[in-house]
Amino acid sequence: DADQKEIVFMWVPGHVGIRGNEVADRAAKKALDKKPIADLVPFSDLKPLTAKYVYQVWQKEWDETGLISNKFHEILPKLPDKLLSFCNTRKESTVLNRLHIGHSHLTHSFILRKEEAPVCVACDVVLTVKHILIECADLLEIRKKYFEEKSLYSLFRNVIPEVIFDFLREIGVFYKI
Secondary structure, X not given: OOOOOOOOOOOOOOXXXXXXXXHHHHHHHHHHOOOOOOOOOOHHHHHHHHHHHHHHHHHHHHXXXXXXXXXXXXXXXXXOOOOOOOOOOHHHHHHHHHHHHOOOHHHHHHHHHOOOOOEOXXXXXXXXXXXXXXXXXXXXXXXXXXXXXXOHHHHHHHOOHHHHXXXXXXXXXXXXX
16 A cells, blocks of 8 residues: 555664764763863953843833833833934934923923923823823824824834824924924
């Protein structure tokens, strides 16, 4: 029958009778009796391992503090992560950085002025960067023209900064950020 196969098991001696292999076996056995030699390791061998360790420690600390008190953790949960950050002007770069960290003149200048936190007139909640970009129901229709992201994480990864700036310009807050 064409579907039947014949399987044959054979014992094959590993290194027996093969001159080069027998020499290698003797050298390996001889090396077992020697003490390890402390040798200098080039920096280039340690650098990636050190970097990996530092990032692991950093990520652990970032996660522990981020879940409690770091609003930037929502935007950047994994370190080191890259956010879209190309800007045409210094002002755009400043605005984008302020959006990323969640602090702006519009939402945080009350601290320096020793005033009450600003409140969204339409929603009656404390005004935040997240509220403006993602949550405010009053801005929903305008926001839909530019993006429909449901989180800051996806917004800063899926929407180019220029589109976010256009949204902020249309609602009149670009220069207040």
